[in-house]
Amino acid sequence: MTSPHYRFTAHALKRYPTWTPAAKRSAHTSAPPPPRSRLQKYARRTLYTGLGIGTIWALDTNFNASAITRNIRTVHTCVRIATDYSINFTPSKSESIPQLHERVAERMYDLITSNGGLYIKIGQAMGANTAFLPKPVQDKFQSLFDDAPQVPYSVIESVFRSEFGRPPSGPDGVFEIFHEQAIASASIAQVHKAKLRGSDRWVAVKIQKPDVVRQTWWDLTTYKGVMWLYDYWFELPVFFLVDYISDHLRQELDFVQEAENARRTAEFVRADPNFAQRVHIPDVYAEYSTKRVLTAEWIDGVRLSDREAVLRLVGEKPPLPSAQPVRPLQGGAHAIMKTMVELFSAQMFSWGWVHCDPHPGNVLIRPVPGRPTQPQLVLLDHGLYVSVSEDTRRQWASVFKAMLAGDRAEVEAVTAEWGVGLGMGDLFASFALMRPVRLKGARTGPPLFPNGDATDYERGVQMKAALRNFLVDTDRMPKVLAFLLRNMRMVQGNNQSLGSPVNRIRITATYASRALAKTPNLSFAQRLRAWWHHVLFQSVMLSSDAVFFWVRVRQYLGQMFGFKAVGFEDELENMMRRTAKSTLGLEINKDMFSG
Known part of the structure; x- marks a missing residue:
């Protein structure tokens, strides 16, 4: 016998096909709330996102020395620079390239000074050799001082x-x-x-x-990544120094x-x-x-x-x-x-x-x-x-002495061991000594800049080509040279600030030549020959003394009679700037060598 409940249910299903026991149960509940508007969804998501970002920022600021924030700033700046260059560094926009360099210099400077800490040290390490970089970058890096507000x-x-x-x-x-x-x-x-x-x-x-301690790992990791990207994107040989500089920092x-x-x-x-x-x-x-x-x-x-x-x-x-x-x-x-x-x-x-x-x-x-x-x-x-190892010291002394004597064969023999390209001796000597150098003998190798009347775009392309020809094997370059050249530039700047009272080049060259004469483990004949070469080199350097003496006399006359007369270091700097402009197409900042 069929139960009344079953007959009622079957009847209801026939008459109301969509009516089910579940529907019956839901019929006694309240109607579902109306769906939220899209604006409400976005507002709630924005609120949650803001709270999440704010929490991360607060934790990063208070417990992580803003390391994440600083690195986000770095990545953002580098992406902007790379994008700007990829879009605007083109032949059709050659006339606006100086403005491009201005923007990049400003962004780099703002990044370094905003992040502070090790970024200042990294910027100074990069700025030690900014002569190859555009003039606006040189200007900015020269004002990068190692000072900061004191902590409480x-x-x-x-x-x-x-x-x-x-x-x-x-x-x-x-x-x-x-x-x-x-x-x-x-x-x-x-x-x-x-x-x-x-x-x-x-x-x-x-x-x-x-x-500083909490920021170090983040800063150096980001620095390494940025230098790799610039080496890869812009073909600038900078990455090979990263580990060496990071270790010393x-x-x-x-x-x-x-x-x-x-x-x-x-x-x-x-x-x-x-x-x-x-x-x-x-x-x-x-x-x-x-x-x-x-x-x-x-x-x-x-x-x-x-x-x-x-x-x-x-x-x-x-x-x-x-x-x-x-x-x-x-x-x-x-x-x-x-x-x-x-x-x-x-x-x-x-x-x-x-x-x-x-x-x-x-x-x-x-x-x-x-x-x-x-x-x-x-x-x-x-x-x-x-x-500095004994071998590198000997090579550095030898090439320093040869650069001043104009000995192309010796300069290019040593620099070739260091991975410098063929025919780049004049360029290496000029920037090592911070004065124009023309080595004796015919120059071999590709021309530095085949087009003397290049546009800003062409000069940029030529500069990258010159750098590729200059450092053909970065693995062989003694990385310590980056710090030695930094040292020499600062000493030059100190001499310059006091009016160039000494012939820095002559003093440094004398130490280089004497060090070669004192090289250990020489035979008696080799020692005698080394000292004889030292004496001959001192006679060669008399011409440097004559120029220095004339510049000093001119300075004294200028003080006596009221006309402007620059010092020896200033004279070398002016010569270097003129040579860089005429032969390399480089616009060198007047304070480039101030240390």
């Missing part, structure tokens, strides 16, 4: 508690007195003045900024290594009678130093960057009316620059241990203790050094 004292105190387990000062502090206001602040560290407990000795305390973050660098340099100075009194390396207090804090002897002196104060110190400018009368240092600016050029020449050619950041802010001038009229050069900041 609370941050410094946290570094001390992390490193020493106690604050910088106070009853249980590391120092008896610690000045909370920094006396100098750079991209990766800042310096405070302090006084040792139970002593009258004052010290300079260099503290690393905490954000990392070393600058290790203050234990910096202390060791200072100790080693001080040993070289003390062992050389020529520098034992004329140069001083501040002592480091190991018991107050860690990987992130470096404590060194406090030195009162005048920074070389303060040109007017240096000239007053040596008696070449009248003292300030309010200053106490002091006896001027003997020898004037000549004695100071002679010491500096000799010191860094000895580092390159004799010691094989080279300070790579001799900018004027890292050099102090003071009297020798106990000898108030004798000038002494104090070298600071020993974070960046390179070690």
Whole structure:
């Protein structure tokens, strides 16, 4: 017998085919809400996305030193630059290429200064050889200084508690007195003045900024990627230096290594009678130093960057009316620059241990203790050094000497070992010496620039071709040369800032030639021949002395009779700029070689 419920259900299904028990159940529930509008969906998605981005940004800012944000900024800038070049660097837009270079230079500068930290160091490393880059890029890189706002004292105190387990000062502090206001602040560290407990000795305390450590891996990884892309896209031979530069930038973050660098340099100075009194390396207090804090002897002196104060110190400018009368240092600016050029020449050619950041802010001038009229050069900041092998030192001395003697065969023999293209000796010598060089003998190899009246687009294409011909095998190029040339440019700039009181080229060449004569393991006959060649080379360099003497006389006459007369370094720079423009089509910034 069929149940009434079954008969009702069957009847209902026949009469209402779409009616089901499920429908019956839903009939007693409320109607579904109307669908959300597209605007509401987008608004909700935008809100969630914004909250997510805001959360990531806050975490990155507070716990990751803005590393992700900085790298997004880098990638964005590089994509804009690459896109701009790919669209606008064309033959049809040749007239607007100078504006393209302006935009690129501005973007690069804004990126480096916005990110700060290691980006400043990376930019300076790139800027050491900007002569091959467009003039707007040169202009921007010349204003890339290593300075930065100082971090608050609370941050410094946290570094001390992390490193020493106690604050910088106070009853249980590391120092008896610690000045909370920094006396100098750079991209990766800042310096405070302090006084040792139970002593009258004052010290300079260099503290690393905490954000730098967290940013290092991100910054160097991005730097490597960007250089690879520029090497690949624009065919610029820059990538081969990336690992070498990155390794040395990392070393600058290790203050234990910096202390060791200072100790080693001080040993070289003390062992050389020529520098034992004329140069001083501040002592480091190991018991107050860690990987992130470096404590060194406090030195009162005048920074070389303060040109007017240096000239007053040596008696070449009248003292300030309010200053106490002091006896001027003997020898004037000549004695100071002679010491500096000799010191860094000895580092390159004799010691094989080279300070790579001799900018004027890292050099102090003071009297020798106990000898108030004798000038002494104090070298600071020993974070960046390179070690030069005996073979590279010999090759560098040999090619340096040959460049000045005009010996094309020797220059091209050595540079060929370094992977430099055939016939590129003149170009290599000109930019190594920072003066126009025409080597003796016929030049071989492809022309540097076959079209002298090229458009901006054609010059760009020709420059890339010249660079490809210049560095044909980057694996063989001694990477240390990048830092040696940086060192020489800075020393040149220091000499130039004081009016070029010494013949830098002659002094450096003398050290190079003497180093070859002192090459170890020579036989008696070889040693005798090497010294004879050294004597002959000194006679060749008399022509350089004659030019230098005439320029100095002209400077003195200009001071006496009121007309403008440039110094020796300025004269070389002007010659270099004219030669670069006429033969290479390069527009070199007037401060390119100021260091």
